[in-house]
Amino acid sequence: MIAPDLKTAIADLRGLIEDAQSILPFTGAGISTECGIPDFRSPGGLWTKTQPIPFDRFMASGEMRNESWRRRFVMDKHFAQAKPGRGHQALASLYRAGKVPALATQNIDNLHQASGIAPRDIVELHGNTTYATCLECGERYDLKWVKEQFDANGEHAPDCSCGGYIKTATVSFGQSMPVDAMQRAEQLTKACDLFLAVGSSLVVWPAAGFPLMAKRNGAALVIINREPTEFDELADLVVRNDIGEVLGPFIAS
Numbered sequence: 519m520i521a522p523d524l525k526t527a528i529a530d531l532r533g534l535i536e537d538a539q540s541i542l543p544f545t546g547a548g549i550s551t552e553c554g555i556p557d558f559r560s561p562g563g564l565w566t567k568t569q570p571i572p573f574d575r576f577m578a579s580g581e582m583r584n585e586s587w588r589r590r591f592v593m594d595k596h597f598a599q600a601k602p603g604r605g606h607q608a609l610a611s612l613y614r615a616g617k618v619p620a621l622a623t624q625n626i627d628n629l630h631q632a633s634g635i636a637p638r639d640i641v642e643l644h645g646n647t648t649y650a651t652c653l654e655c656g657e658r659y660d661l662k663w664v665k666e667q668f669d670a671n672g673e674h675a676p677d678c679s680c681g682g683y684i685k686t687a688t689v690s691f692g693q694s695m696p697v698d699a700m701q702r703a704e705q706l707t708k709a710c711d712l713f714l715a716v717g718s719s720l721v722v723w724p725a726a727g728f729p730l731m732a733k734r735n736g737a738a739l740v741i742i743n744r745e746p747t748e749f750d751e752l753a754d755l756v757v758r759n760d761i762g763e764v765l766g767p768f769i770a771s
C-alpha cells in the first residue's frame with residue numbers, strides 16, 4: 519500500500535512501530551543524501567562517470583592502489599564533514615527506546631555510529647570507509663596516517679608493516695562479502711517483526727534478499743524510498759516521501 523500523502527505515511531508508520539516488538543532497520547544511500555553524501559550508484563552519480571576500481575585490480579597493481587587512495591582522499595570533503603541526518607537520529611531514538619536491537623546498513627559512511635548506535639549493534643554489509651585495514655593481518659589504520667604517508671611518499675600508498683596492502687575497510691566490487699555480517703543480517707531479519715527498509719533501492723545484492731526473507735518469516739515490511747522498488751507490492755506500507763520528513767517526527771526529544 520503506497521501512502522497517499524506524508525501525513526498518512528507518518529500515521530501508518532507510527533502504528534506499525536507501536537505494534538512492533540523488534541524492528542530491523544535496513545538502510546541504504548537515501549538516508550545519507552541529506553547529510554551531503556552522494557548516492558554513487560544513482561543516475562548521474564559518481565560511479566556512472568568513474569568506474570569503481572574492482573578488488574582484483576586493486577590487488578594486482580600498485581598504481582591502482584595509489585589511484586584508489588587518490589579518489590578516496592578527494593571524497594573526504596563529503597565524508598569528513600557529514601553529520602547524522604533526521605533519518606539516522608530517528609533510528610537512534612528507536613534504538614534507545616529498545617525497539618531496535620540492531621541495524622543493518624549498506625552504507626559505508628559511519629553515520630549510524632555517529633548518531634549514537636553502538637558499533638556492535640550495526641551490521642555493515644559493505645564495510646566502512648572512514649578507516650582502513652591491512653588486508654593480510656587486519657591491523658586498523660587511521661585515514662589521517664595513510665594520507666600523511668601517501669603525501670610524504672609522492673602519492674604512493676603505504677603498506678602495512680607485515681607487508682600487506684592497506685585498504686579502506688569497505689567491500690569493493692569483486693571482493694567477497696563479509697561472512698559474519700551477512701549471517702548476522704540474516705539472523706536479525708528472521709528475528710524481527712518489522713523490517714524497515716530506508717533509502718535502499720533493494721536491488722544490489724545482498725540487499726535484495728532480505729525483504730522477502732523477512733516477509734516469509736511473518737514480519738511486516740515497510741519501504742521508505744524515493745523511487746519504486748520491486749518489493750513494493752509485498753510491502754505493508756510504501757512511502758515515497760522524503761526520508762527526513764517521514765522519520766523526523768520519530769526523533770525523541
Ligand SMILES: [Zn+2]
Pocket residue numbers: 652653654655656657678679680681682
Ligand atoms: Zn598487516
